Amino acid sequence: xxxxxxxxxxxxxxxxxxxxxxxxxxxxxxxxxxxxxxxxxxxxxxxxxxxxxxxxxxxxxxxxxxxxxxxxxxxxxxxxxxxxxxxxxxxxxxxxxxxxxxxxxxxxxxxxxxxxxxxxxxxxxxxxxxxxxxxxxxxxxxxxxxxxxxxxxxxxxxxxxxxxxxxxxxxxxxxxxxxxxxxxxxxxxxxxxxxxxxxxxxxxxxxxxxxxxxxxxxxxxxxxxxxxxxxxxxxxxxxxxxxxxxxxxxxxxxxxxxxxxxxxxxxxxxxxxxxxxxxxxxxxxxxxxxxxxxxxxxxxxxxxxxxxxxxxxxxxxxxxxxxxxxxxxxxxxxxxxxxxxxxxxxxxxxxxxxxxxxxxxxxxxxxxxxxxxxxxxxxxxxxxxxxxxxxxxxxxxxxxxxxxxxxxxxxxxxxxxxxxxxxxxxxxxxxxxxxxxxxxxxxxxxxxxxxxxxxxxxxxxxxxxxxxxxxxxxxxxxxxxxxxxxxxxxxxxxxxxxxxxxxxxxxxxxxxxxxxxxxxxxxxxxxxxxxxxxxxxxxxxxxxxxxxxxxxxxxxxxxxxxxxxxxxxxxxxxxxxxxxxxxxxxxxxxxxxxxxxxxxxxxxxxxxxxxxxxxxxxxxxxxxxxxxxxxxxxxxxxxxxxxxxxxxxxxxxxxxxxxxxxxxxxxxxxxxxxxxxxxxxxxxxxxxxxxxxxxxxxxxxxxxxxxxxxxxxxxxxxxxxxxxxxxxxxxxxxxxxxxxxxxxxxxxxxxxxxxxxxxxxxxxxxxxxxxxxxxxxxxxxxxxxxx
Amino acid sequence: xxxxxxxxxxxxxxxxxxxxxxxxxxxxxxxxxxxxxxxxxxxxxxxxxxxxxxxxxxxxxxxxxxxxxxxxxxxxxxxxxxxxxxxxxxxxxxxxxxxxxxxxxxxxxxxxxxxxxxxxxxxxxxxxxxxxxxxxxxxxxxxxxxxxxxxxxxxxxxxxxxxxxxxxxxxxxxxxxxxxxxx
Numbered sequence: 008x009x010x011x012x013x014x015x016x017x018x019x020x021x022x023x024x025x026x027x028x029x030x031x032x033x034x035x036x037x038x039x040x041x042x043x044x045x046x047x048x049x050x051x052x053x054x055x056x057x058x059x060x061x062x063x064x065x066x067x068x069x070x071x072x073x074x075x076x077x078x079x080x081x082x083x084x085x086x087x088x089x090x091x092x093x094x095x096x097x098x099x100x101x102x103x104x105x106x107x108x109x110x111x112x113x114x115x116x117x118x119x120x121x122x123x124x125x126x127x128x129x130x131x132x133x134x135x136x137x138x139x140x141x142x143x144x145x146x147x148x149x150x151x152x153x154x155x156x157x158x159x160x161x162x163x164x165x166x167x168x169x170x171x172x173x174x175x176x177x178x179x180x181x182x183x184x185x186x187x188x189x190x191x192x193x194x195x196x197x198x199x200x201x202x203x204x205x206x207x208x209x210x211x212x213x214x215x216x217x218x219x220x221x222x223x224x225x226x227x228x229x230x231x232x233x234x235x236x237x238x239x240x241x242x243x244x245x246x247x248x249x250x251x252x253x254x255x256x257x258x259x260x261x262x263x264x265x266x267x268x269x270x271x272x273x274x275x276x277x278x279x280x281x282x283x284x285x286x287x288x289x290x291x292x293x294x295x296x297x298x299x300x301x302x303x304x305x306x307x308x309x310x311x312x313x314x315x316x317x318x319x320x321x322x323x324x325x326x327x328x329x330x331x332x333x334x335x336x337x338x339x340x341x342x343x344x345x346x347x348x349x350x351x352x353x354x355x356x357x358x359x360x361x362x363x364x365x366x367x368x369x370x371x372x373x374x375x376x377x378x379x380x381x382x383x384x385x386x387x388x389x390x391x392x393x394x395x396x397x398x399x400x401x402x403x404x405x406x407x408x409x410x411x412x413x414x415x416x417x418x419x420x421x422x423x424x425x426x427x428x429x430x431x432x433x434x435x436x437x438x439x440x441x442x443x444x445x446x447x448x449x450x451x452x453x454x455x456x457x458x459x460x461x462x463x464x465x466x467x468x469x470x471x472x473x474x475x476x477x478x479x480x481x482x483x484x485x486x487x488x489x490x491x492x493x494x495x496x497x498x499x500x501x502x503x504x505x506x507x508x509x510x511x512x513x514x515x516x517x518x519x520x521x522x523x524x525x526x527x528x529x530x531x532x533x534x535x536x537x538x539x540x541x542x543x544x545x546x547x548x549x550x551x552x553x554x555x556x557x558x559x560x561x562x563x564x565x566x567x568x569x570x571x572x573x574x575x576x577x578x579x580x581x582x583x584x585x586x587x588x589x590x591x592x593x594x595x596x597x598x599x600x601x602x603x604x605x606x607x608x609x610x611x612x613x614x615x616x617x618x619x620x621x622x623x624x625x626x627x628x629x630x631x632x633x634x635x636x637x638x639x640x641x642x643x644x645x646x647x648x649x650x651x652x653x654x655x656x657x658x659x660x661x662x663x664x665x666x667x668x669x670x671x672x673x674x675x676x677x678x679x680x681x682x683x684x685x686x687x688x689x690x691x692x693x694x695x696x697x698x699x700x701x702x703x704x705x706x707x708x709x710x711x712x713x714x715x716x717x718x719x720x721x722x723x724x725x726x727x728x729x730x731x732x733x734x735x736x737x738x739x740x741x742x743x744x745x746x747x748x749x750x751x752x753x754x755x756x757x758x759x760x761x762x763x764x765x766x767x768x769x770x771x772x773x774x775x776x777x778x779x780x781x782x783x784x785x786x787x788x789x790x791x792x793x794x
Numbered sequence: 795x796x797x798x799x800x801x802x803x804x805x806x807x808x809x810x811x812x813x814x815x816x817x818x819x820x821x822x823x824x825x826x827x828x829x830x831x832x833x834x835x836x837x838x839x840x841x842x843x844x845x846x847x848x849x850x851x852x853x854x855x856x857x858x859x860x861x862x863x864x865x866x867x868x869x870x871x872x873x874x875x876x877x878x879x880x881x882x883x884x885x886x887x888x889x890x891x892x893x894x895x896x897x898x899x900x901x902x903x904x905x906x907x908x909x910x911x912x913x914x915x916x917x918x919x920x921x922x923x924x925x926x927x928x929x930x931x932x933x934x935x936x937x938x939x940x941x942x943x944x945x946x947x948x949x950x951x952x953x954x955x956x957x958x959x960x961x962x963x964x965x966x967x968x969x970x971x972x973x974x975x976x977x
Contacts, residue, residue, distance in 0.1 A: 014852035055877035091876025430896040
């Protein structure tokens with residue numbers, strides 16, 4: 008170890024590490040001292056060997072009472088400029104585990120957390136590995152940070168990891184003193200915990216938004232939260248700004264500007280954590296702001312991306328991805344900055360800005376596109392795997408923006424093809440995904456090569472790549488033509504036997520997508536395999552297989568009907584909703600293809616009807632829709648129960664059920680028994696005020712069918728209802744309503760004729776072309792009443 | 795018996811294209827690896843040496859000291875790049891010993907580059923790879939290597955240091971290899 012040659016010193020150190028407890032007792036102290044001293048060697052290769060060796064000799068170091076010194080040295084090495092030495096020290100610190108002195112544990116864990124954000128991807132991986140090893144010594148107060156950080160490292164390409172909103176809410180809740188507001192914030196805390204809110208998008212999907220009263224209540228406390236953004240305690244400032252952004256969906260329109268001002272000011276806070284929160288909050292707020300405010304927010308975010316603190320640059324870059332529209336002259340500024348951020352020294356900022364380019368693809372100014380593509384091509388050979396993976400994702404996301412020039416597109420596809428051979432697992436998977444996205448944008452002469460590349464990758468050693476390959480082969484179904492069809496089908500059939508269910512499932516899905524591309528003489532074999540997969544032990548595979556059977560109904564060879572129906576009927580008893588739902592949907596597709604054997608028609612209809620009472624909303628929805636297709640299979644003996652069931656489903660709490668139930672009732676109008684006509688009419692009319700446009704649309708269609716059964720005393724209600732729907736904010740609903748009115752000429756009461764005439768005339772000038780056309784056709788049908 | 799004699803005696807009885815697990819005592823470890831490589835080269839084989847704990851340059855020099863002809867040997871150095879070393883004519887540097895996929899790919903391309911029917915591969919060592927990788931990933935990687943060697947008709951030597959490899963991995967290696975040599 009005193010040799011003048013660095014390789015000899017490094018190898019001697021590693022040999023000592025390999026000897027471990029074989030080192031004689033009398034020599035141990037000397038060895039440990041030598042190894043620890045080697046960490047101060049002026050040659051990196053020796054320092055690296057020493058870092059690894061300390062981990063290997065942990066038991067000896069511990070028994071010699073030199074653990075404090077060793078841990079201290081490793082901590083020092085964890086700041087080395089050479090990534091390999093930082094990585095090696097992380098590995099060894101992980102190895103030391105419980106041997107780390109108690110007084111140093113929090114420091115070591117904190118350092119490991121910080122190394123999971125290291126500029127080098129290898130160090131990030133080793134630090135995450137070390138944190139896993141250190142799980143038993145993580146101090147309680149740091150456990151959450153560790154878990155969060157590990158999750159972030161494992162999904163680092165996916166985006167920015169934000170803490171749960173409930174953490175920030177609980178930090179400020181004690182500062183709200185008003186009794187009523189205290190109750191509201193507690194309620195808010197509970198809901199945010201239940202629904203795992205992290206940002207304003209997750210809040211906007213919240214069930215509580217359905218409750219107008221609660222929305223108003225939350226709106227009341229926004230002012231109190233906003234006032235905390237000036238608190239002298241920086242932690243309170245940080246949390247209140249964060250909460251303000253997350254709750255921006257509750258801020259009344261007239262108060263948005265005040266809230267934005269507060270957050271913009273926080274963007275200048277002397278504390279970097281407050282500025283970071285402000286960046287995130289501005290990203291939340293931008294989704295709800297009028298144009299003039301958006302410009303201000305974007306400007307602030309752009310300036311925050313230049314912040315010297317990494318903890319600010321990262322969220323600011325992430326927040327830029329929330330931009331949906333770029334007002335006027337801002338396009339150039341935003342994309343110039345994103346292009347520049349692609350060269351940021353931080354891997355995360357670099358990766359986030361590349362992903363943002365993909366996210367904002369639709370609003371890239373024309374003059375920036377070529378620069379961006381050139382930049383992505385340049386970054387496709389970056390040393391960091393995460394960056395290369397992000398490039399593949401961005402190129403896939405830009406599918407609709409690619410240059411028309413075939414030469415340029417060829418260049419891009421070549422890059423993505425190259426990335427599909429990358430050593431990085433995430434890079435390969437992202438490239439495979441991108442090839443699937445690019446589908447018909449792939450120049451003709453390259454399609455064969457792309458398909459063959461994917462066929463090759465379907466045998467990749469890693470399941471994650473195989474999974475994406477199966478999905479992409481399905482997405483490429485529209486370009487799979489000619490002799491390659493046989494090879495694709497045969498390969499996918501092979502993939503359906505993959506040991507991983509996450510691969511078998513997309514393989515079944517992809518086969519379903521192939522449809523007509525499946526050669527005629529292979530179709531029977533394919534369907535038989537899918538039916539077998541319907542018995543797979545994993546529900547995810549059974550589900551995909553059952554859906555695929557339905558998708559292939561039109562290419563299914565004759566003679567297989569009984570076998571298929573038998574399997575689909577069995578799937579309706581599956582314990583998983585996705586399988587039951589798929590089974591019902593596929594029965595509907597078989598009916599469309601005329602493949603339901605006569606002898607079992609009634610039995611099939613009965614089984615689908617039984618699913619009206621399924622515990623799952625989607626299954627009930629598919630059942631309501633499919634029974635409409637099976638109209639002729641519903642026997643006279645069953646009809647009353649079916650109609651009654653459908654009327655009940657119009658009251659279902661799930662809109663995915665109410666919509667199809669209304670549509671199907673419309674289809675069944677000519678079979679409604681006399682004594683149920685009132686109930687059916689009532690059931691459909693009440694859907695006029697439904698909160699979901701899809702339900703109102705189905706209701707408008709079905710109300711149009713009521714003309715033959717509507718009781719006399721309800722005719723006026725029917726017309727009033729459709730008149731209301733002609734004023735709907737959604738054009739699809741207006742269109743269905745105006746078409747329905749066109750067919751009601753015989754039932755429109757005298758006192759309503761003028762109103763109907765006016766409404767239809769008004770819609771003939773609607774902003775939507777389809778609505779205008781439908782209104783004009785209805786005007787012709789209503790000519791006898793139009794003044 | 796000397797380490798050299800023990801290695802020669804065991805290796806002479808091996809079938810061609812066997813995959814061997816060389817389980818070595820930490821004290822004899824380096825010497826035993828040197829003799830195993832020497833034996834293979836003297837039999838006229840050409841091979842790939844994967845080093846995970848010692849720098850390629852050190853191993854090369856030690857081989858030259860022992861008069862081992864290294865012209866028929868290609869190296870993969872998995873550790874030096876971590877300390878910033880990258881250059882070497884007959885050596886491929888792997889950035890990170892945790893990049894098992896990259897190691898696998900480089901093994902494939904180096905074996906392809908060797909124009910001989912009699913190839914061998916030595917991994918020095920599975921124990922060192924375990925410092926940088928999780929046990930399940932090493933299990934998977936070992937399976938991949940053993941299958942690859944069998945499919946391509948390459949003689950394989952996987953080195954482990956006695957008592958330094960988790961029992962479950964050891965058991966699998968013993969079951970998958972044709973022979974286990976303890977030195």
